[in-house]
Amino acid sequence: MGIIKSDSAEMEGLVQVANLMAISARTAPKAHGADDISVLILTGAEKDALADEMAKIGDEKGVPTWKRDAENVRNSAAVVLVGVNGLKSVGLNCGGCGFKDCGEYERAKKMMGPDYEGPNCIFKAIDLGIAICSSAKMASIMNVDNRIMYRTGVAARRLGLSRDSLVLGIPISAKGKNIYFDRK
Secondary structure, three states, X not given: OOOOXXXXXXXXXXXHHHHHHHHHHHHOOOHHHOOOEEEEEEEHHHHHHHHHHHHHHHHHHOOHHHHHHHHHHHXXXXXXEXXXXXXXXOOOOOOOOOOOOHXXXXXXXXXXXXXXXXXXXHHHHXXXXXXXXXXXXXXXXXXXXXXXXXXXXXXXXXXXXXXOOEEXXXXXXXXXXXXXXXXX
């Protein structure tokens, strides 16, 4: 039997957990049974490029917490990105989007805000919330440190990694101390 060093075993395990997180996002319940969720896993240079973009956005906005989160991403093994196409409705006419009905919502002009495109169907946003939480829970079940981050999704959209209207990300790590716990 060969010897597998801890760092190799941990990285391989973290990628396996990221794969399980993708399955959790995919199988999470969806409104009206319509699956508009997408999942992407970043490691290595692609993950570091995401961190670089987050730091760049932080400089542009003059908000230091972007750089803090960028360092968290840089020190993570992987980032699981979960997005949703929220620009189309599920057809329930609930008014949660702020429009009278889904027809009015569908006809509304879609615009880019500071970070995301909208308006978004409330049920698609809920789908994203359920999927991202299912994914984070899987990491937790597997004893992998993680944190849901808004800023990862903004950077992923700017890099062209996702065309979804809403994207969130979950960096994952296995270190002697949870790197996401007492961030400054």
